Amino acid sequence: MTFSSDILRGHTETVILKILLEKDSYGYEITKRILEDSEGRIDIKDATIYTAFRRMEIDGLICTYWGDGAGGARRRYYSITDKGRRVYTEKLSEWLDIDRILNALIRK
Amino acid sequence: MTFSSDILRGHTETVILKILLEKDSYGYEITKRILEDSEGRIDIKDATIYTAFRRMEIDGLICTYWGDGAGGARRRYYSITDKGRRVYTEKLSEWLDIDRILNALIRK
DNA sequence: TTTAGTATATAATCTATTTATATACATAAT
DNA sequence: ATTATGTATATAAATAGATTATATACTAAA
Numbered sequence: 001m002t003f004s005s006d007i008l009r010g011h012t013e014t015v016i017l018k019i020l021l022e023k024d025s026y027g028y029e030i031t032k033r034i035l036e037d038s039e040g041r042i043d044i045k046d047a048t049i050y051t052a053f054r055r056m057e058i059d060g061l062i063c064t065y066w067g068d069g070a071g072g073a074r075r076r077y078y079s080i081t082d083k084g085r086r087v088y089t090e091k092l093s094e095w096l097d098i099d100r101i102l103n104a105l106i107r108k
Numbered sequence: 109m110t111f112s113s114d115i116l117r118g119h120t121e122t123v124i125l126k127i128l129l130e131k132d133s134y135g136y137e138i139t140k141r142i143l144e145d146s147e148g149r150i151d152i153k154d155a156t157i158y159t160a161f162r163r164m165e166i167d168g169l170i171c172t173y174w175g176d177g178a179g180g181a182r183r184r185y186y187s188i189t190d191k192g193r194r195v196y197t198e199k200l201s202e203w204l205d206i207d208r209i210l211n212a213l214i215r216k
Numbered sequence: 217t218t219t220a221g222t223a224t225a226t227a228a229t230c231t232a233t234t235t236a237t238a239t240a241c242a243t244a245a246t
Numbered sequence: 247a248t249t250a251t252g253t254a255t256a257t258a259a260a261t262a263g264a265t266t267a268t269a270t271a272c273t274a275a276a
Contacts, residue, residue, distance in 0.1 A: 012264085045264075051263080
């Protein structure tokens, strides 16, 4: 993480939900995807993503199943639920507000 | 705080530095200022701002002196240092990157 | 057979923020 | 008078999301 790790805090779940909106995926793939999409700046740690998955499953935002893991290590896939889609919409809307307000507070 | 308190985490010091860039100020005034400038959405708690001041003073970003507190409770004023100004510039630059990247990661 | 890459998982630790609590002065309302 | 409200600072304890450290396991290339 080239940014302070506090920077992603509060956004990790939103970013995961946005990726799962497109298609089911698994931890390792999501981590690589975030690394690419963030121009190599956000490298989420294993422990961070797996504990986030655990929280989100308990909260009913995602559900999980084992993939076959053909030709490599086994994969645990995650799928977004209807509740997850609703929460994503709320978090996106919240982000649009935060973005405007933080820009006003931080820029000269 | 109408936003999750995790949202401001990592930005509190930047916001304080930006306000001190204009003029010396004190905790209560800065809190009210942030509340106004954030459209009533960010209500930083006393403990948060005073512990942030403590950290920033230790890090040499700000220095402090007592105001006279005429006609009310005593005020502890804070002034930004040269190091504080340098750190603000770095944090602003970092924010511009974060803003772009988080928009790419969160928006549909 | 050793290294690197893929893949998941948990315990212990870190740290910025919150909650709770305390102090103290000024002013307006009851 | 005294109660409530606003101004103003401060610290201890709790919270919670992130990191570090560690463990397991399979595949493929050197």
